[in-house]
Amino acid sequence: DSGVTQTPKHLITATGQRVTLRCSPRSGDLSVYWYQQSLDQGLQFLIQYYNGEERAKGNILERFSAQQFPDLHSELNLSSLELGDSALYFCASTGGSWTDTQYFGPGTRLTVL
Amino acid sequence: GNSVTQMEGPVTLSEEAFLTINCTYTATGYPSLFWYVQYPGEGLQLLLKATKADDKGSNKGFEATYRKETTSFHLEKGSVQVSDSAVYFCALSEGTGNQFYFGTGTSLTVIP
Numbered sequence: 671d672s673g674v675t676q677t678p679k680h681l682i683t684a685t686g687q688r689v690t691l692r693c694s695p696r697s698g699d700l701s702v703y704w705y706q707q708s709l710d711q712g713l714q715f716l717i718q719y720y721n722g723e724e725r726a727k728g729n730i731l732e733r734f735s736a737q738q739f740p741d742l743h744s745e746l747n748l749s750s751l752e753l754g755d756s757a758l759y760f761c762a763s764t765g766g767s768w769t770d771t772q773y774f775g776p777g778t779r780l781t782v783l
Numbered sequence: 784g785n786s787v788t789q790m791e792g793p794v795t796l797s798e799e800a801f802l803t804i805n806c807t808y809t810a811t812g813y814p815s816l817f818w819y820v821q822y823p824g825e826g827l828q829l830l831l832k833a834t835k836a837d838d839k840g841s842n843k844g845f846e847a848t849y850r851k852e853t854t855s856f857h858l859e860k861g862s863v864q865v866s867d868s869a870v871y872f873c874a875l876s877e878g879t880g881n882q883f884y885f886g887t888g889t890s891l892t893v894i895p
Contacts (some may be wrong), residue, residue, distance in 0.1 A: 768815055772829075
């Protein structure tokens, strides 16, 4: 158990819908990262937050947004869903130092029908 | 910029064979280097890491040495087991922002 929790574990929805994925980092970790993993794209970095502020942005679509709340949990919002958004979405956290290990949650499997 | 290049897979080995998965990196500063493993149906978990040149990370029989002169961090194991079948990711972390850069992953299958 990494200490990072993600909910829900599975999500099935239809095209055009909007969903919210939730992540709680390890106790004491300030930095949260979101990744998308699909079969043909590998692990894609979406966005990073550090203590409530956006720190870095990767290949995140405009239809996707995220935020980190004062209690440090984070939410990833996916809207106008398309079939191609079906993937595993992982959250990870670190303390914020460049030598820190990134700890991953178990992921949310999103299926868009 | 920063990037990680990993050996393409998939790799299939017989049990007790020697494993090498190549990883090279490009970084503007002095990164920390990591190997992560992802077992089927699970999230990524840290296998080993090294935070400065010439450091050797090791865990569960796996080893990797941080080679600054060749910008490499190759993963090795002397004798693989069926239970080592997984996807292996090389990664680096650098800078005050602690952004991570992952390789594309190498799928390993070990057959009895």
